[in-house]
Amino acid sequence: MSSVLFDTPGPRAKRRNVLYTAGFLVVLAAVVWFVYSALDEKGQLAWSLWKPFFTGTEAYTTYIWPGLKNTLEAAALAMVIALPLGAVLGIARLSDHAWVRVTASVVVEFFRAIPVLVLMIFGLALFAQYTDVSSDDRPFYAVVTGLVLYNASVLAEIVRSGILSLPKGQSEAAQAIGLRKGQMMRLVLLPQSVTVMLPAIVSQLVVIVKDTALGGAVLTFPELLASANTMSGYYGNIIASLTAVAVIYVVVNFSLTSFAHWLEGRLRRGKKSTGAVLGAQDVVDVAGAAATGADPAGGPSGTSDTVGTRK
Amino acid sequence: MFDFLGHYDVLGAFWKTVQLTLLSAVGSLVWGTLLAAMRVGPVPLMRGFGTAYVNIVRNIPLTVIILYSSLGLNQTLGVNLGAKGFETINFRLAVLGLIVYTSAFVCEAIRAGINTVPVGQAEAARAIGLGFSQVLGLVVLPQAFRAAVGPLTNVLIALTKNTTVAAAIGVAEAALLMKSMIENEAQLLAISAVIAFGFVCLTLPTGLILGWVGKKVAVKR
Numbered sequence: 001m002s003s004v005l006f007d008t009p010g011p012r013a014k015r016r017n018v019l020y021t022a023g024f025l026v027v028l029a030a031v032v033w034f035v036y037s038a039l040d041e042k043g044q045l046a047w048s049l050w051k052p053f054f055t056g057t058e059a060y061t062t063y064i065w066p067g068l069k070n071t072l073e074a075a076a077l078a079m080v081i082a083l084p085l086g087a088v089l090g091i092a093r094l095s096d097h098a099w100v101r102v103t104a105s106v107v108v109e110f111f112r113a114i115p116v117l118v119l120m121i122f123g124l125a126l127f128a129q130y131t132d133v134s135s136d137d138r139p140f141y142a143v144v145t146g147l148v149l150y151n152a153s154v155l156a157e158i159v160r161s162g163i164l165s166l167p168k169g170q171s172e173a174a175q176a177i178g179l180r181k182g183q184m185m186r187l188v189l190l191p192q193s194v195t196v197m198l199p200a201i202v203s204q205l206v207v208i209v210k211d212t213a214l215g216g217a218v219l220t221f222p223e224l225l226a227s228a229n230t231m232s233g234y235y236g237n238i239i240a241s242l243t244a245v246a247v248i249y250v251v252v253n254f255s256l257t258s259f260a261h262w263l264e265g266r267l268r269r270g271k272k273s274t275g276a277v278l279g280a281q282d283v284v285d286v287a288g289a290a291a292t293g294a295d296p297a298g299g300p301s302g303t304s305d306t307v308g309t310r311k
Numbered sequence: 312m313f314d315f316l317g318h319y320d321v322l323g324a325f326w327k328t329v330q331l332t333l334l335s336a337v338g339s340l341v342w343g344t345l346l347a348a349m350r351v352g353p354v355p356l357m358r359g360f361g362t363a364y365v366n367i368v369r370n371i372p373l374t375v376i377i378l379y380s381s382l383g384l385n386q387t388l389g390v391n392l393g394a395k396g397f398e399t400i401n402f403r404l405a406v407l408g409l410i411v412y413t414s415a416f417v418c419e420a421i422r423a424g425i426n427t428v429p430v431g432q433a434e435a436a437r438a439i440g441l442g443f444s445q446v447l448g449l450v451v452l453p454q455a456f457r458a459a460v461g462p463l464t465n466v467l468i469a470l471t472k473n474t475t476v477a478a479a480i481g482v483a484e485a486a487l488l489m490k491s492m493i494e495n496e497a498q499l500l501a502i503s504a505v506i507a508f509g510f511v512c513l514t515l516p517t518g519l520i521l522g523w524v525g526k527k528v529a530v531k532r
Contacts, residue, residue, distance in 0.1 A: 005451065009353060118510065119485050122499070210374075213375060218478060
């Protein structure tokens, strides 16, 4: 492979690369060996500890699947509630009226500045003191509340930059044919910006799925990570359980990321849209949070041609 | 209304949050830059390792990584990171977990920065005979860092908020303090307001100041 950063390797560079590869392999092998021998010494590699995940379905049906179901349920519900809220907030930030704009901005900036975990802890206490939600359901409500509050403000930013990324001609044309502000937003800008920001929204779903794990660790919400804890109590295999759960998270989130990527590429190639796409990479700028998706280019490709980055 | 504050070390808890943030920020900046260098480098194995690391770590919840370092590394394997006592060990484990997680995002931010450097810069550097590490170290990275200040600021803000996850392994930082205050006191809204105010004080100025710095140092093209 060649890149702008280095010449196509000649005979000497090839030899040097082999040397580097060997050195790196040695370091990598040393780390792997250290972990392996430490695990082996503590008897963590015994087949009986890993067996539940490879033979039989008991571990999956009793522990992992119910946990995964709760994780996905909370994530999906949070997304469904946060999306319209975020759209309203995002549009409000573009309002012509200063008081609407400022209010929405303050709300968005406030909830973006606060950790999700703090919002979840607040939600848990709130439901305990002011509502009669049963104590079994409270963690679920609290997790969803925290996720909604935080992600609505992140989605508001995505919606805002999605609308701003549309060519100016769109709103000018809408004004020229005499549409009112509400009509312009509803009939012209919003429908187009939905396709623009779809990849970013899918990537945000990954962040939500990851954040549900907080509920399991701190709020006793019985999601995937918490199910790993109960499972390790039964099998006595904390490392194996955590690993199994981590693999599931990676599979779920990696498919979401790949889907977002595919969507982004498809929309960017498509002729129907205006050509503006809010990529997964842009979410990092927008959300400042644990977003996903990498720029497909491995090396430097000169100035970025991502339309979505112009704000 | 706020008289419960006298019974708790709120400032101490936020100081812990700041410590977690700063130590992890330095660590993940170093490790993340190394990862970025691996990902754009000429050695295929390192490229593969960097890509795999970023793709795996980014898709695992930070909570799982922190629990790994506590339950797996410490309690099962007996790694203490040279510390004695529950408090210090868990603090260091949390920093380790935060570094492992955040460096994946630092790597991506720096790679995005590298992408903004015009191809001509690297080509000119190669034309005068610089090798890969010189091209990267002397020409591309200095410009990439200046462009990456904005994305890196966002990573830093996310890191500040992510330090709350350390509460999961009992590090006495702001979120854990909030939890115990809520359990013992009645003023839910006042407690939440104090904690929220603390985080706003930490994250908003970071964003404003570094945003200004980012504009100031950006290479005008």
